[in-house]
Amino acid sequence: xxxxxxxxxxxxAAIAPSATLAVDAxxxxxxxAGEPVIGFGAGEPDFPTPDHIVEAAVAxxxxxxxxxxxxxxxxPELKEAVAVKTARDSGYDVDAAQVLITNxxxxxxxxxxxTLVDLGDEVILPAPYWTTYPEPIRRAGGIVVEIATDESxxxxxxxxxxxxxxxxxTKVLVFVSPSNPTGAVYPRDEIEAIGRWAVEHxxxxxxxxxxxxxxxxxxxxHSMPVLVPELAATCLVxxxxxxxxxxxxxxxxxxxxPTDIVKAATNLQSHETSNVANVSQRAxxxxxxxxxxxxxxxxxxxxxxxxxxxxxxxxxxxxxxxEPEGAFYAFPNFQAILQRPVRGRHLTTTLELADxxxxxxxxxxxxxxxxxxxxxxxxxxxxxxDDLGEGIARIGDLLAE
Ligand SMILES: Cc1ncc(COP(=O)(O)O)c(C=O)c1O
Numbered sequence: 001x002x003x004x005x006x007x008x009x010x011x012x013a014a015i016a017p018s019a020t021l022a023v024d025a026x027x028x029x030x031x032x033a034g035e036p037v038i039g040f041g042a043g044e045p046d047f048p049t050p051d052h053i054v055e056a057a058v059a060x061x062x063x064x065x066x067x068x069x070x071x072x073x074x075x076p077e078l079k080e081a082v083a084v085k086t087a088r089d090s091g092y093d094v095d096a097a098q099v100l101i102t103n104x105x106x107x108x109x110x111x112x113x114x115t116l117v118d119l120g121d122e123v124i125l126p127a128p129y130w131t132t133y134p135e136p137i138r139r140a141g142g143i144v145v146e147i148a149t150d151e152s153x154x155x156x157x158x159x160x161x162x163x164x165x166x167x168x169x170t171k172v173l174v175f176v177s178p179s180n181p182t183g184a185v186y187p188r189d190e191i192e193a194i195g196r197w198a199v200e201h202x203x204x205x206x207x208x209x210x211x212x213x214x215x216x217x218x219x220x221x222h223s224m225p226v227l228v229p230e231l232a233a234t235c236l237v238x239x240x241x242x243x244x245x246x247x248x249x250x251x252x253x254x255x256x257x258p259t260d261i262v263k264a265a266t267n268l269q270s271h272e273t274s275n276v277a278n279v280s281q282r283a284x285x286x287x288x289x290x291x292x293x294x295x296x297x298x299x300x301x302x303x304x305x306x307x308x309x310x311x312x313x314x315x316x317x318x319x320x321x322x323e324p325e326g327a328f329y330a331f332p333n334f335q336a337i338l339q340r341p342v343r344g345r346h347l348t349t350t351l352e353l354a355d356x357x358x359x360x361x362x363x364x365x366x367x368x369x370x371x372x373x374x375x376x377x378x379x380x381x382x383x384x385x386d387d388l389g390e391g392i393a394r395i396g397d398l399l400a401e
Contacts, residue, residue: 011139014138015135015138015139016134016135018131018370022351022355023041023354023355023358023364023365023366023367024041024364026355026358026364027039027041027358027364030358030362035362036362037358037362037363037364038362038363038364038383038387038390038391038394039363039364039383040363040364040365040366040378040379040380040381040383040391041364041365041366041378041380042380042382042383043180043248043329043380043382044242044243044246044248044382045243045246045248045298045302045328045382046246046382046383046384047246047298047301048246049245049246049247049250049283050245050246050287050290050294052286052290053245053247053283053286053287053290054283055286056282056283056285056286057250057279057280057282057283057286059282060278060279060282060283061279066278066279066282067278068278069274069275070275070278070281071275072266072269072270072273072274072275073099073100073101073262073266073269073270073275074099074100074101074254074275074276074281075101075275075278075281075282075285076096077285078101078281078282078284078285078288079096079097079099079101079254080096081285081288081289082096082099082101082239082254082256082288083095083096083098083099084288084289085288085289086237086239086256089212089213089292090209090212090221090222090223090226091223091226092223092225092226092237092256094256097259097262098256098257098258098259098262099254099255099256099262100254100255100256100257100262100265100266100269101252101253101254101275101276101281101284102240102252102253102254102255102269102276103251103252103253103273103276104240104242104248104251104252104253105208105210105238105239105240105242105253105254106132106253107251107253107273108238108239108240108253108254108255109132109133109136109206109208109238110136110139111255111265111268111269112136112206112236112238112255112257112265113136113137113139113140113142113172113206114136114139114140114265114268115261115264115265115268116140116171116172116204116206116236116261117137117140117141117142117171117172118140118141118142118171119141119142120141120142120143120169121141121142121143121169121170121171121172122142122143122145122167122169122170122171123137123142123143123144123145123170123171123172123173123174124145124147124162124165124166124170124172124173124174124203125137125144125145125146125147125174125372126146126147126149126156126157126161126174126175127146127147127148127149127371127372127373128149128155128179128181128182128331128368128371128372128373128376129146129174129176129181129371129372130176130179130180130181130208130371131370131371133174134372142171142172143169145165145170146372147161147162147165148372148373149161151320151322151333154184154322154325155179155182155184155322155331156184156186156190157194159193159194159197162194162197163197166201166203170201170203171203171204172203172204172205172206173194173198173203173204173205173206174205174206174208175191175194175205175206175207175208175224176207176208177191177207177209177221177326178211178212178214178215178219178221178325178326178327179211179326179327180211180327180329180378181329181331181366181368181370181371181373181378182322182324182329182331183322183324183325183326183327183328183329183330183331184322184325184326185215185219185220185221185325185326186222187219188220188222188227191222191224191227192224192227192228194224195224195225195227195228195231196228198228198231198234198235199228199230199231199234202234203234204234204235204236205224205225205231205234205235205236206235206236206238207223207224207225207235207236207237207238208238208239209221209223209237209238209239210238210239210240210242210243210244210253211243211326211327211328212239212244213243213244213292213295213299214243214244214295214298214299214302214326214327214328215325215326216299216302216303216306216324216325216326217303217323217325219325219326221326223237225237232258233258234258235257236255236256236257236261237255237256237257238253238254238255239253239254239256240252240253240254241253241283241284241287241288243327243328244287244295245287245294245295246294246298247283247284247287250280250283250284251276251277251280252276252280252281252283252284302328302381302382304385305328305381305382305383305385305388306323306324306328306330306381308381308385308388308389309324309330309379309381309388309392310323310324310330312389312392312393312396313330313332313379313392315396316392316395316396316399316400317399317400318334318336318337318340318399319332319333319334319336319337319399320332320333320336321333324381328380328381328382329378329379329380329381330378330379330381331368331373331376331377331378331379332376332377332379333375333376334350334353334375334376334377335375337353337399338350338353338375342356342398342399342401343360343398343401349367349369349374350367350368350369350374350375350376350377351367351369351374353367353377354366354367354377357395357398360398361394361395361397361398362394363391363394363395365377365378365379365395366378366379379392
């Protein structure tokens with residue numbers, strides 16, 4: 001007879017359902033029913049992938065060599081091109097053996113924690129954080145040590161906070177700049193200080209640079225292992241083509257790190273997924289080998305929308321918001337709204353507020369609970385100017401009642 005027990009393994013049953021899912025599913029259902037829903041939820045550029053990249057993929061489809069298995073860790077020419085692109089864009093000198101090509105940046109995140117974290121290891125995760133981060137840490141047996149940040153430090157973690165969170169079990173610090181969901185960009189001196197702190201205490205850093213090219217108003221991206229070269233031996237860089245080249249659907253990312261870690265993560269990937277789809281890898285090769293003209297064009301649009309969103313959100317009574325410095329998200333504070341009734345309803349959490357805004361104004365936003373930051377919400381400004389203006393106006397009208 002079969003062993004009795006739970007049908008789903010404990011490890012998988014413990015994965016929290018995404019707090020974004022309920023709002024997202026409802027938004028889609030409303031849209032399908034013909035409601036004029038405006039969505040601020042998307043974490044992706046609204047532009048099509050540039051033509052020269054698509055053309056490279058079309059040519060790759062027609063070449064039978066791409067119809068076969070290739071090395072699990074990525075096409076050698078793409079790994080080489082990623083190394084060259086990394087030196088070009090952030091000044092970090094690495095070689096192809098330090099690169100693992102993954103199924104999107106998300107897969108690089110999962111591989112990084114699977115490879116670094118043992119049972120009981122602590123991983124420091126500054127909040128608000130990208131919703132995916134806690135799960136692969138816990139799945140690897142790690143303990144997530146959250147550090148809350150707020151507007152008083154521009155949503156940036158301080159050395160004092162890191163020091164207070166550090167224990168003998170601390171193995172890894174997660175560092176994301178520009179940040180999803182806050183849009184914060186750490187200045188050079190703070191990145192350097194955090195990198196030095198990590199080196200001093202033998203703590204690994206997983207640094208996520210996926211928004212490296214999306215910074216505004218004089219804010220600049222700096223790569224931690226470039227500012228602190230000693231960190232290179234204990235640092236993994238996460239990156240990918242999704243946000244820079246409007247390629248979220250193509251699923252190509254990468255992890256850069258010391259060769260022993262990259263080799264171990266490649267072994268893992270060889271059993272889990274094998275190579276990333278070759279057509280996508282060829283498209284990514286065209287992307288990273290090309291120039292940065294397209295992303296300059298995207299950035300210009302994002303910048304204009306960023307300021308529109310910032311100004312119109314700031315004008316809503318009871319809503320406060322910092323000017324986004326990077327990525328394509330604003331992260332307004334709705335705590336004052338939760339203190340008073342709106343249209344006769346007393347909403348006590350941003351989960352409820354997001355649901356209410358969706359029902360009443362037909363506007364989808366992502367509640368801060370998804371990012372470890374109740375009381376806030378994330379609004380993407382990667383959507384058209386007209387929808388952006390209309391969507392914020394609807395929220396403003398509803399909350400002004
Ligand atoms: C901070 C951060 N890292 C990594 C990713 C992963 O992107 P992808 O898996 O599409 O490459 C995202 C996507 O939203 C992100 O916001």
